[in-house]
Amino acid sequence: MNSVGLVESQFITIKRSLDLDCGRTLPEFTLAYETYGKLNPERSNALLICHALSGDQHAAGYHSTEDRKPGWWDNCIGPGKPFDTDRFFVVAPNNLGGCKGSSGPASVNPETGKQYGPDFPLVTVHDWVVSQSYLADELGIEQWAAVIGGSLGGMQVMQWAIDFPDRLRQAVVIAAAPKLTAQNIAFNEVARQAIFSDPDFHQGHYYEHNTTPRQGLMLARMLGHITYLSDHAMREKFGRDLREGKLNFGFDVEFQVESYLRYQGKSFVDRFDANTYLIMTKALDYFDPALNWDDDLPRAFQNTSAEFLVISFTGDWRFSPARSREIVRALIAAKKKVSYVEIDADLGHDAFLTAIPEYHSVLQSYMHTLQI
Amino acid sequence: MNSVGLVESQFITIKRSLDLDCGRTLPEFTLAYETYGKLNPERSNALLICHALSGDQHAAGYHSTEDRKPGWWDNCIGPGKPFDTDRFFVVAPNNLGGCKGSSGPASVNPETGKQYGPDFPLVTVHDWVVSQSYLADELGIEQWAAVIGGSLGGMQVMQWAIDFPDRLRQAVVIAAAPKLTAQNIAFNEVARQAIFSDPDFHQGHYYEHNTTPRQGLMLARMLGHITYLSDHAMREKFGRDLREGKLNFGFDVEFQVESYLRYQGKSFVDRFDANTYLIMTKALDYFDPALNWDDDLPRAFQNTSAEFLVISFTGDWRFSPARSREIVRALIAAKKKVSYVEIDADLGHDAFLTAIPEYHSVLQSYMHTLQI
Numbered sequence: 001m002n003s004v005g006l007v008e009s010q011f012i013t014i015k016r017s018l019d020l021d022c023g024r025t026l027p028e029f030t031l032a033y034e035t036y037g038k039l040n041p042e043r044s045n046a047l048l049i050c051h052a053l054s055g056d057q058h059a060a061g062y063h064s065t066e067d068r069k070p071g072w073w074d075n076c077i078g079p080g081k082p083f084d085t086d087r088f089f090v091v092a093p094n095n096l097g098g099c100k101g102s103s104g105p106a107s108v109n110p111e112t113g114k115q116y117g118p119d120f121p122l123v124t125v126h127d128w129v130v131s132q133s134y135l136a137d138e139l140g141i142e143q144w145a146a147v148i149g150g151s152l153g154g155m156q157v158m159q160w161a162i163d164f165p166d167r168l169r170q171a172v173v174i175a176a177a178p179k180l181t182a183q184n185i186a187f188n189e190v191a192r193q194a195i196f197s198d199p200d201f202h203q204g205h206y207y208e209h210n211t212t213p214r215q216g217l218m219l220a221r222m223l224g225h226i227t228y229l230s231d232h233a234m235r236e237k238f239g240r241d242l243r244e245g246k247l248n249f250g251f252d253v254e255f256q257v258e259s260y261l262r263y264q265g266k267s268f269v270d271r272f273d274a275n276t277y278l279i280m281t282k283a284l285d286y287f288d289p290a291l292n293w294d295d296d297l298p299r300a301f302q303n304t305s306a307e308f309l310v311i312s313f314t315g316d317w318r319f320s321p322a323r324s325r326e327i328v329r330a331l332i333a334a335k336k337k338v339s340y341v342e343i344d345a346d347l348g349h350d351a352f353l354t355a356i357p358e359y360h361s362v363l364q365s366y367m368h369t370l371q372i
Numbered sequence: 373m374n375s376v377g378l379v380e381s382q383f384i385t386i387k388r389s390l391d392l393d394c395g396r397t398l399p400e401f402t403l404a405y406e407t408y409g410k411l412n413p414e415r416s417n418a419l420l421i422c423h424a425l426s427g428d429q430h431a432a433g434y435h436s437t438e439d440r441k442p443g444w445w446d447n448c449i450g451p452g453k454p455f456d457t458d459r460f461f462v463v464a465p466n467n468l469g470g471c472k473g474s475s476g477p478a479s480v481n482p483e484t485g486k487q488y489g490p491d492f493p494l495v496t497v498h499d500w501v502v503s504q505s506y507l508a509d510e511l512g513i514e515q516w517a518a519v520i521g522g523s524l525g526g527m528q529v530m531q532w533a534i535d536f537p538d539r540l541r542q543a544v545v546i547a548a549a550p551k552l553t554a555q556n557i558a559f560n561e562v563a564r565q566a567i568f569s570d571p572d573f574h575q576g577h578y579y580e581h582n583t584t585p586r587q588g589l590m591l592a593r594m595l596g597h598i599t600y601l602s603d604h605a606m607r608e609k610f611g612r613d614l615r616e617g618k619l620n621f622g623f624d625v626e627f628q629v630e631s632y633l634r635y636q637g638k639s640f641v642d643r644f645d646a647n648t649y650l651i652m653t654k655a656l657d658y659f660d661p662a663l664n665w666d667d668d669l670p671r672a673f674q675n676t677s678a679e680f681l682v683i684s685f686t687g688d689w690r691f692s693p694a695r696s697r698e699i700v701r702a703l704i705a706a707k708k709k710v711s712y713v714e715i716d717a718d719l720g721h722d723a724f725l726t727a728i729p730e731y732h733s734v735l736q737s738y739m740h741t742l743q744i
Contacts, residue, residue, distance in 0.1 A: 122621045180612070182607050182611060182627070182629040183598060183603040185612070189629070193590070193637075194591055198569070218565070219565055223595065226558045231553055234553065240552070249393075261561055
């Protein structure tokens with residue numbers, strides 16, 4: 001139907017050195033990315049899609065006719081969809097440090113000839129944005145029509161607007177926050193400790209041991225899932241339903257919610273890398289664009305020139321509407337153009353990935369007004 | 373000052389068989405307990421204190437002059453305190469399945485001559501209440517002046533009122549809920565999986581291996597602590613403060629909240645047993661007194677004769693005030709006497725253990741009106 005159809009990931013090695021926030025330099029790096037739609041002759045219709053914690057470059061379409069699931073934001077990207085590929089050229093990269101083909105812990109370190117493993121540098125949202133700007137240079141995109149992302153993706157959008165004010169016209173920040181709270185960091189820390197505690201982790205050198213810290217990564221993901229769903233959504237979805245209709249007084253799965261979490265945890269391990277998970281959680285913890293501006297968020301936004309659309313979801317307790325309103329208030333204080341929409345949705349943080357009609361209709365209308 | 377001073381735990385082996393909800397029977401069992409104050413000749417001034425997930429019988433006073441910390445509810449129990457030991461005789465048992473001297477996983481199974489380990493039966497809140505009623509029989513206490521508890525302790529209070537309506541005059545239910553939500557169960561499930569995943573767990577037979585699943589239990593406790601504190605309290609306590617004042621781009625402790633969680637996790641492991649933790653979380657998951665009454669909580673309360681005091685804390689997101697109000701509404705629907713107080717406190721679930729003046733003054737006044 002309105003799918004972008006079969007797509008392939010592309011891989012580009014960018015031969016420019018990248019100075020990272022941590023003080024280390026990558027002499028060159030690879031980014032995996034996918035594109036959907038066509039770049040117009042004016043090169044004015046490009047959208048950059050930034051992914052969240054466990055996302056990747058496969059944002060839309062199918063890799064093969066056997067694929068059961070399309071890319072992670074397929075409901076939003078395609079012909080006639082909010083990010084309309086009949087009109088826009090959509091670029092979706094995998095972040096540096098990722099595990100789907102961009103330079104990351106599983107890549108070979110040119111200095112040692114061995115996989116980086118835990119020696120891959122910790123990267124920041126700023127580092128990602130700079131690496132994405134190099135990708136834009138390679139693709140001949142001087143200015144994005146819009147940079148768009150949810151959750152950790154929304155943080156990249158803000159960083160883009162701050163770091164490269166002239167290189168985007170619109171900034172679409174969905175279900176994000178201007179920085180993590182102590183509680184957010186605490187959840188990330190427990191997830192990391194779960195991975196570190198797994199004896200198959202081998203201090204990150206598990207590739208060499210032909211193991212993978214399955215249990216630790218599974219726990220991290222189970223915990224993540226609790227924060228992605230609202231208490232209300234969990235109640236609606238599972239309640240206190242018992243899988244076998246009765247208590248069995250043992251530690252096998254009894255409640256449906258246990259079954260769901262174990263399934264989510266196990267299936268994640270098959271598609272994700274623990275070292276990448278660690279890097280992504282640290283990038284989240286570190287994100288704090290106001291830090292360089294005396295903790296003054298309006299000042300951090302003062303040089304931006306993009307117009308902003310900020311969207312939040314009422315049932316989201318990971319990054320609640322209150323956190324989005326902090327962003328909006330700072331933008332208003334900085335005298336920037338910003339539209340704010342709070343979507344009534346009980347699902348929780350994961351709502352940003354779903355096709356809630358009101359949400360998609362807001363995106364559709366907004367994108368429709370964009371001049372290209 | 374107003375301390376009960378030096379106290380000793382007592383241990384009683386009750387030679388009565390106990391039929392458990394799981395279908396198994398304990399031919400006899402031991403309960404560890406402490407008492408503070410004196411039972412009056414009329415035996416009418418006894419208070420039962422029920423502990424929460426990680427509590428024990430040491431609720432007040434000191435075990436030795438070297439003790440740095442008193443019992444877990446020392447701020448509430450003592451001469452002149454809300455549970456005034458000049459007036460009341462306070463009994464604090466360790467729950468069955470515990471690890472401080474009551475029969476539990478580390479006890480010897482008389483049938484095998486070996487420690488139970490994971491073969492200790494899963495016990496329920498109802499089982500605890502029955503075992504506590506046997507203790508009351510042994511102590512010659514026909515009727516408690518009040519049964520009191522917070523969190524999982526508050527669930528025992530409700531169960532007492534339902535199971536033994538004539539054996540208590542007052543029921544003080546603090547920071548509790550009529551049953552766990554799917555989200556509550558989900559947190560417990562991740563904690564359990566963390567313990568199961570630890571290679572030192574040996575499917576619960578770690579005593580025989582001279583190991584203990586330190587990492588798993590530490591993770592479980594870290595996760596628990598996130599749910600005991602409110603987001604606001606964490607922000608007040610730690611904010612995004614960096615321990616060394618700067619990012620170090622590594623996985624050692626960077627943010628103060630990480631340091632706090634690791635410390636809490638590690639110190640817990642030295643004083644608690646993983647098999648007991650598993651049993652306690654399951655008792656929480658299973659608690660649902662309305663289940664036998666077609667999910668009709670007022671009907672579950674219909675035969676109670678105690679007066680109720682229900683207390684909640686505004687910043688508690690583990691068992692929020694909304695959950696306490698469910699209890700209150702059910703009691704009102706059942707035409708029972710109930711007082712309800714919502715304490716304005718940002719701390720989170722842990723507030724019930726603190727000496728918030730308004731909270732203690734409510735308890736003090738309430739206890740003062742009790743006829744003994």
